[in-house]
Amino acid sequence: MNLVRAFSLPFIALVFVPIACAASPDRPNIVVFLTDDQGYGDIGCFGSESLETPNIDRLCQQGMKFTDFYVHQRCSPTRLAFMTGSHAHRAGCTKVIYNKDRIGIHADEVTTPELLKTAGYTTGIVGKWHLGEWDAFNPTRHGFDFFYGFMDDLDQGSGIYRNLERVESIKRKTDGQHSPELLDAAIGFIRENKERPFFLYYASPLPHTPWSPNTRFKGTSKRGAYGDVTREIDWQVGELMKTLDEQGLASNTLIVFASDNGPVLGINGGDAGPFRDGKWTDFEGGIRVPCIMRWPGTIKPGSTNSQITGIIDLLPTFCAIAEVDPPGDRVIDGRNILPYLKSEKVEQPIHESFIVPGSVIRHGQWKLLVRDLKPGGKSGREGKRPSAAAGSLFNLQTDPGETQDVSADHPEIVADLRRRMNEAVRELEANSRPIGRLPSR
């Protein structure tokens, strides 16, 4: 179903009532490994020639590679979309939530872990939350049984938390010093919960700046500190895979690997592969990220899915896997992509469009900009990158790098995409929800 049609669905007034179910040991475990600012071109199986990622490549060989997987262009909106199954615009926040902001995920949102808990799952998050720094927004208040990590970027927030308790207040510790502890917490969570279905969200702080690889990874890549950090990510993925193997859980566990937004570009920085620009933009380099899913016995090894999918789809897909209904009292933008995972024949694309309201629409092979797009980032260390004007139309099939504006050749396609965008914006305005806010002081 395309997003525009999804936006137009009649509002079904069902009130979501969580019902606690007994644990169902046969339901598959779900592990989501979400990296932070990793580029499409920073992974071997996505075409990197300068970085080696053997463990992530092994996930590709054993699972399904998603070539057209979309997120938002920055951290908090993507994480909000993951937790709510809805575009960040719908869930009320398109900005990065900084530690002093008095906003965060709304208490009325029905989150991915809350839904999985109704099917008997134990839920844990390790790493970076980024959906509100304050106690009311703590992950354990939004569906997670276990939290070890931090609320904001590691160098900006108020410290390391274990559940609701701040266990370290020291700021500006480097990623390199804390990543092993995050991995240990994740491995401990898997071991403790091996007898029941669990959902583990490993929200890695890597390869976000500052690029501070753990000592054992310094100098191990050809791409400086950024490359070393990528090697560290790959090692962590491998350690989690090893833990699942050791516990006899690999065949009953869906692993999802993805990045939260495009890379920070620059000398020795990230690489968006064939796409234009990177983080902070709605060019493909900012919003199309690498994604892999492995589920032995269900997902065909070495397969590729090139349909439009995105992080919004994880909530409804996980609901289908856990056999619980997604909330019916609100618009959920994501769709269940389990048929793709099972390689079932799907008559129509599950999404015909991906829309960033007021900015860009991709419909099939076409992408229209409805506002000017500036280059991402501020450093410009790699040289000035160009902007693109509102009204530009790109054919992503023949021009994934968004280099040739072909709007003059296809006025009817421009008009159709503009109409779809307008319809989506109108529907969104009618059915959006607020971000959570603390009372003013």
Ligand SMILES: [Ca+2]
């Ligand atoms: Ca990010």
